[in-house]
Amino acid sequence: MSRKKALLTLLITLAIAWGSIGAMLLAGWAPKLGLDLQGGFAVVLVGPEGTDPDTLDTAVEIMRRRIEELGSVQEPEISVQGERSIVVQLPGVEDRERALEAVGTTGEMSFRPVLDLVLESPALTDPDGDHPDNLDADGLSDPDDVHAAIAYLPSEDGAFVYVVGGAFLTGSDMKGGRAQFSGTGGHGGAGGWVVVPEFTDEGGEKFRLATGELATFPVGSPQRRLAIVVDGVVGSAPEVAAGVSPDEGLDPNQVVITIGSSDNPQAESEDLAAILNYGALPTTFERERVESVSASLGADSLKAGLIAGLLGLALVTIYMVIYYRILGVIAMVGLTVFGSLLIGAIILLGETQGTTLTLAGVTGIIVSIGITLDSYIVYFERVKEEYHSGRPLRPSIDHAYPGAFSTILKGDTVTFLAAVLLWLLAVGPVKGFALTLGIATIVDVIVSYYYTRPGTWLVAHSALGEGGWFSVRGAMGKSSQPSIPAESVEVTS
């Protein structure tokens, strides 16, 4: 290794490590804190056996919309976990009862006859008119009352307001629905994406009667349409096709819903099928896990973690510097490089993937201090070993590295394997721990190669290599003799 190369490697490493964390902090980025550190509320909801993934996604969408309507939640995290669980994390939520209600009841699906289609709620355009009770500020009806004889409900994109009648069919009348490509079904026989709803026997009969009634209205009239409503929002409002006999209605076993003009008819039909499946769920979601952390408890935990980390660092610094002298200083500066890269990675993951730093993650960081310091210790002990076997100081520094690095690599591989397995197999807090631990092992290898090696080399070749007690030579202990002292040959019989 040449001085120029060592210096260049070291400077680039320091610039990347310190520069990136500095830039992130200047940009106002900070690690995203998990629920347990900032307080908040989490629920795990579990759907019934056999719930399909699309249905779960629909439920997630509905929950998200409801949570956003609450307004007070900063960054809700709602995600599907495993086969049929939904994890709802609401950091900083204050009104827990309302939040629970919002995610607990995700709204019933219903089929309701359309009475009129307008641009704005009639309650707003005609304040003095005769309107249903319980309208909200936008003049819209309560989503939970599906049987109200008249209700004002928004379309999905919010562009229209449907005036609808009481539900003639609800989720329990449905078996579900599926999206399929039909060669003849849609667009006047030209083929296209359609949704095939499936009814229970009773539901099919209700559907037949209702569509018969709708068929009495002229083609093109809003009243010929039926609104498919989920959680107070009209997801779709297909019109009963021309030529359907008012006496017979639509045959529930042969009905298809065609998708109108759309950029992505396939996605749209799949969405509608998911809504039908969601509505057909026999039971709602069960609360499997409820967890709430008061904001003050979260702050206490964070404080405890930070203070413990700093105190630990201070004590370790004292120990390392006393034991390894200037080499200990190299290790402690290296720890800031390691910390910068590790925290940088966590911040980056938080910003891009929404990964949060939990208490388990913080403990993972504290644990990784030990892991990374070990890499220095392995190396320095090897240097001492080389030195005591009679090699001069500077060649010892060079000669010890490859063997030390190989050991570090093996050790980090085992820990990394452990972290990956944990991350894949475990749930909840263990995942956060596995993540920081896994990143830490990678960072450790990088720091060892691009910081420790050139750093130690440069220090050994500087004035600090030889200068007395605190120098690299000072850290080696007194002896520089090849050590095969005769006294140590202990012969026993």
Add this chain to the structure above:
Amino acid sequence: MSVFTKMYRGETHFDFVAISKKTLIVSAALVVLSLVMLLVRPLNLSIDFTGGVVVTVENEAGVDIAVVRSSLEGIGQAGARVQLTGDGLILIQTEALDAVSQDELVLTAATVAGTDVNAVTIDAVGPTFGAEVTQAAIQALVVFLIVVALFITWRFEWKMAMAALAALAHDLIITGGIFALFGFVVTPATVIAILTILGYSLYDTVVVFDKVNENVELMHDQYTYTEIVNTSMNQVLMRSINTSLTSLIPVGSLLFVGSFALGAHTLREFALALFIGIALGTYSSIFVAAPVLAIWKEREPDWIAERKRVERKRGGNKTVVTAASVPTKVETVPAAPSAPTGASGAAARAPRKRKKRR
């Protein structure tokens, strides 16, 4: 020269294998005791594994346990465990409850403690979710052990993998025994701690075995396996001590700050498990993994032959030279495979394991 000076210079010559014949007995006794302890007093699992509800609320009204109990009886929760903590909290733990009963419980707790409903902290786990968490944890552990065994077998050899697993089992069982003895609660955080312990213990063992393997290549035609292991352990001794100290210091401060100074109870069990485990992990890689390996390998025909040859070479009598006399690096021994002298199988097979060296 004092022992510490020798340690500082890496010039110690402890006969670890001989010492560990005694410590192995102690370890075995501790393992048996821990197993008995685990049977007599099963682990105190948190609700995360068993399912249940824990409600925590600040006791603003300053009521005593009897009042809390009677109000709980009013909502049919007579079986609940009620606890008043030193820092003025009421803890109520019940079996797993449905959503309605949970809400009822929260409301009751808030009323009796004289606080707002939203100030009540609730942690509720359904029984199936708890079972899933437990299952996931066990699954993770088993897969982890298999993969680690395969990795060590691949990088080193299967007997090292088994010795490492023996050390792991030693650490795990004794940690479990200590938890059972004191009735500490096992939480998911404790499980994390245990997995970390596994990592540490393994890391330590890998470092020792790496050194053993390296020394086998350098020393195989002059020393017995036990001597090589002894030399290796003397060489890594300071690393092991320093590493466990620098790992224990942060964890120790977590234990101290987390549990005593700031009262963050969630951290206590975690830090405690880590502290016990890291100390055990360091101990077991030196006094369990390596000796088990040495004793086991010494029984291999190749190494028996090697021992006899070494003894013959050293003068024919039964003199055993401890590894103490081995220089830390045998630079003069050529790394190139040398023709085995005599009928030594060890010399013949060791070069096969030689990896590319610097």
